[in-house]
Amino acid sequence: MDVRNAIKFMILSTMAFACMNVVVKYLDNVNTYQIVFFRSLGSLFFTFGYLLKNKIPLIGNKNKLLILRSVVGATSMLFFFMSVKYLSVGTAVSLRYTAPIFAAIFAVFILKEQIKTLQWLFFVVSFIGVLILKGIDNQMDTTGLLLVIIAAMLSGLVYIMINQIGQSEHPVVVVNYFMVTAMILGGVLSIGNWVTPTGNEWPLLFSLGVFGYFGQIYMTKAFQTASTNIIAPLKYVEVVFTVLLGITLFNEVYTFWSLFGMVLIISGLVLNVWYKGKLKQ
Template identity: 55%
Template sequence: MIFSVLAFSLMNTVVKYLNVFNVYQIVFFRSIGTLAFTVPLIIKYKIPFLGTHKKLLALRGLAGVISLTCFFQSLNYLAIGTAVSLRYTSPIFAAIFALIFLKEKIKLMQWFLFIVAFIGVLIIKGFGVEVNSIGLLFILCSAISLGLIFVIIRKIGDKENPLIIINYFMVMAFVFGGIMSINNWRNPTLNEWILLLSLGIFGYVGQLYMTKAFQLYETNVIAPLKYLEVIFMIIIGASWFGEIYNLWTLLGIFLILLGLVYNIYLKRQKDKAG
């Protein structure tokens, strides 16, 4: 999970830096870099390309494309630390989807913690540094899709190789990003080529280790480390991009992290008791 956090943090930073490019072109390059890893490895280890749970894999890929595109789009409207923080409301939606599709019960204390986290979102929107409504819509759409992804991966479990799960996602992103960027193409410079292709490398490392982490039973123990990304992004946003985070924004982010991390702790205690 630590490898995943570092990789995603670097990827987010590069995406924010490359905001002169259309979001679809960024999605396209994000997929190319990752496919350069997944396809040769799948061929090398003779893993069936289509997997065995085709419908779930396709749904995970579609949700991934929506979440990724909306997240990248939100970075054009929101501070990078704020966007990443708001995206981490995804466990709230994951719990709701798990309740509906996996029949997993949500305890009263968990609902309370989710409300605490959502109050954090409202504080950021209402009292923090001005939050663009369009950006907020994009990031919440990304969070909802990400919540669905967590549930789908859990449903698949360890029945599919992580490479296949990632490959479905990246092939769909490649097709979608490629088609959508045809009329909005911008020719990169040499440095921009390097940065655009690096997105796939960082994304591959982040996606691979995140997928492996969520496939393991011990995920609840290590999941809080994922939230280090918020801290990294606030530091990068303030120091590199000159973004401003007032006390209300930081309070909102704190409430989001408090609600979600403590919820993970409760689930861990429940698993130990069980």
């Protein structure tokens, strides 16, 4: 177990995802469907290349589940990108990270898993953070909140599906299915809604796939290098990077209550990861 390298990989991953988030925010004039299309198309260059180079079959074993996971994941991505147009980018990312709460709830009903009382308490802490963001922070847009919560719910459902897929599929095969589906979804929805990007928007659109791919790869490497309870809390550093980039690039203003709400959301989720790690020891 190489903790130092694992931390480095996770930091690189969160930086890549934060860059992707702010590019989405910057492309405010580009249709969200196009953003999903180009985000997926850019990553497909890497996933297809990897699978072909390593002679890994493109078609998986659990095809129905892979397709369902991809449709739900692509829809989640679409709703999240839509929410960024209504919310400050740091707030949107913080709220998207409530996905583990929904995953835990789905796991109770679908996988018949049990959740400890202390875990529910940590989830309540995160939920209070959401209420503070909406109830006290007057900057919160209701449409944006609804979109990002739907995205988080769908993302939580994706976690359950990935759990069901298990080790039967190569990780890049799973990501490849996801990117193909998202590209088709974004492409079809872009018909009739196309907005021609300007000269400097084209490279930014293609950069989405690059940032997304390397964010995914470094995150995978981090989890492969060290234990989950050490690495998983570092995922939330993405929120810090995104907030800083939002302030620097877009002059976004975060009130005390919005920052306090974010801290509660992330604290509850980090405590849950820590507690789950203790239970496995």
